[in-house]
Amino acid sequence: MHNWFECKVNCERILENGMQKRETEPYLVDALSFTEAEARIIKEVTPYISGEFTITDIKRAKLSEIFLYDGGDRFFRAKVLFLSLNEKTGTIKKTATQMLAQASDSEEAIKVIHKGMEGTLADYEIASVSETGILDIFPYGDSIKSIVLEGE
Known part of the structure; x- marks a missing residue:
């Protein structure tokens, strides 16, 4: 982690x-x-x-995930809501998390997040995406894998 x-x-x-x-x-x-x-x-x-x-x-x-995309030159913060059904009341509970995506624009950031979330069993929706001023990130080694979008 x-x-x-x-x-x-x-x-x-x-x-x-x-x-x-x-x-x-x-x-x-x-x-x-x-x-x-x-x-x-x-x-x-x-x-x-x-x-x-x-x-x-x-x-x-407070970031739960970071998705790197080599074709991106900026970083976007996304508020992602995980959806779960409360079986007793029948209501949907939304749990918010913050994620960071490297992309060229906000539309590409949404694609990067969806690609990074592939295989996730939980239902989710992206509530908002905004550009950050972050210039670069420094993880330990190569602990974060880059996302490859379709058509590349």
Whole structure:
């Protein structure tokens, strides 16, 4: 099981016109604790950032699943409702979870989630999909497999 932490890194970036601008960039890292999350994000971003940077925030990301798609360049957060029938009352209970999908747009993110959920016995529906600012994720090794969509 993964413990995801959203880490915000504040650094200077050089714009196309040559000006420097301070930006805060969110990343997702798999770690056992806040301390390990900080150490891992520093290790992962150091080769890509020139100059000084600071970690401004680390918080737990409550994600039940992450679906990677190599054709995607952004990350989308989806609220997925698992449906179960209460046999005594005859009502449908909805249990919400958060998932992350890598895709190019929200429609592709929905396809990636459906593909990733193939073989799931539980009934579910996707309640919402929204783009996040997350630039990259850093899992342990290759513990997350990439999704292949039909026609590729």
